[in-house]
Amino acid sequence: MNIKLKLTIVSFLQLFVWGAWLTTLASYGFGFKQWSGAEFGIVFSTLGLGSIIMPPISGIIADKYLNLEKLYGIHHILYGVILLFLPAIDSPSTFFWVLLIGMMFYMPTLSLSNSLSYAVLKKFNFNVIKDYPPIRVWGTIGFIVAMWCTNIFSNVNPPFSFGIGIGKTIASITNMPVECNQFYIASFFAFALGIFSFTLPKIEPTKDESTNKTLSQIFGLDAFKLFKQSKMAMFFVFSMFLGAALQLTNMYGETYIHDFKNVPEYANTFVVKSANIVLSISQISETIFILAIPFFLRRYGIKKVMLFSLIAWVFRFGFFAYGDPIGSLWMIIMSNIVYGLAFDFFNISGSLFVETTTDSKIRSSAQGLFMMMTNGFGAILGSLGSGFLIDTYFTTPEGKDWHNIWLTFAIYALIITVAFAVLFKHKHDPKDVEAFNH
The missing domain is CATH 1.20.1250.20 (MFS general substrate transporter like domains)
Structure with a gap:
């Protein structure tokens, strides 16, 4: 083959x-x-x-x-x-x-x-x-x-x-x-x-210097010294908060749409029966937006591209808050479309930011730290935090108050967006785009 x-x-x-x-x-x-x-x-x-x-x-x-x-x-x-x-x-x-x-x-x-x-x-x-x-x-x-x-x-x-x-x-x-x-x-x-x-094909264990790494290097602990730099510390903290946002849609998107079955006028709609199919628009959008990243990076730079991602998360949650399977179906569709921008723009540009601003000796560890903050600590924050909030404030005997759940998540994303715009300092350098292209 x-x-x-x-x-x-x-x-x-x-x-x-x-x-x-x-x-x-x-x-x-x-x-x-x-x-x-x-x-x-x-x-x-x-x-x-x-x-x-x-x-x-x-x-x-x-x-x-x-x-x-x-x-x-x-x-x-x-x-x-x-x-x-x-x-x-x-x-x-x-x-x-x-x-x-x-x-x-x-x-x-x-x-x-x-x-x-x-x-x-x-x-x-x-x-x-x-x-x-x-x-x-x-x-x-x-x-x-x-x-x-x-x-x-x-x-x-x-x-x-x-x-x-x-x-x-x-x-x-x-x-x-x-x-x-x-x-x-x-x-x-x-x-x-x-x-x-x-x-x-067989890919045998390597015998190079990577096999002689210390435990600190293996677990990416060397990269934690980057927290001494205010810009890098700010970046990793925001990566964690965005990792939490990503988990919210993975966790609740399907059950949110599925719960419209409890409203008689929506119960037999294609959207309710096909919640996962509707949500797959998010992944389709992802494949499209990833192709647009080079253009946006060249035109706007890394910080603005990441900021576009944060703004997209606000719309992702906001559209869900006001959408429904009939009259406002377009909002559910738009929420899934902007997901591609929200997910791709921060992950790709964030990875590029790490690649172009860290020393080559700890670059792999820094990339691992970026993934640890988003998929690790961010995922835990989003999972445990959202579960507590929904149980405490948005669950009644009649069910879950999805409108206010998504609205709360949108406000959360908006606060992060404003804070990122104000606190994260990074000047656009055309060399960053060259690094992306090569």
Whole structure:
């Protein structure tokens, strides 16, 4: 099989096995399992904990002991095993510990998949800058397809009739309710990806100086000295706050739309039946906005591009606050469209900011710290903080007050936007764009 085709399959399945359950976990927890907001927040914090704990350990193993493609495959097989246990668990505390183990296997693969693709492309003398982006975009497509599959095959009232038969067939085989199908779908393809990984070219452990790093360097602790610089400290703090914002839409977007079923005039609309399909517009938008980043960077510079992202988060939450499946459907659609700008512009320009403002000796650690602040500490802040707020202020016997929930999140994003504009000092340098292009 063509090497680039193999890597494309890996990229597609990498996010498919995550997207199959990530955006529907809230509906599963709130609706099917009847967990509280605080309980769900604790469960969702496993993504952040997994992002902090396991990636450095996996890096050590790949550097010193095991072929990268084998380690990658083993991670996915073990992740697939853990997913099989989730449907039988009712207790949120037990679910937390089991999912945490699953996330400790899965979260490192987000970076391992990049490293694997880079190494294979270089081994076969491909141009990484030219050939990797068309491969990586299939990861986002995989996430979109997974969301559609879950909506169609894990829904008691799917938008397309053929989904009922297939969904019930899976449920009968597993002897579990149809709502649990999402975990079985993800598990099956995680096993497939894990096995497929063993067919990839061998990427043996490196013997260079990276294997002799101190524990401080391995865990990215050297990069923490960047907090002594006010600009870098400010950047990392805002990265954490934005990481929290990202988790809010991953956590609650699907269940927000799904809860419109409690309003009779909305109950049978396509939007309510197809919440995950509607939300997949966000990922489609993401693939488009990422292509616009070079233009915006050249014209406006890194700080303004990041500021555009923050403003987009305000609109993301604000549109959700005032949207509905009929009269204001356009607001829900627009919320999903601006998500692409909100997500891509900060993550890409933020990574570029780190790349162009840190010493080469700690650059990798600094990038790891950036990811730790967004996907690690930011995810935990968003998960636990939002769960507490929703339970305390926005939950009644009639249900959740989604209008004020999203409005509160919009105000949160607006405060961060204003603070960032005032406090974060960075002058545009055209060399930053050159670094992006090369």
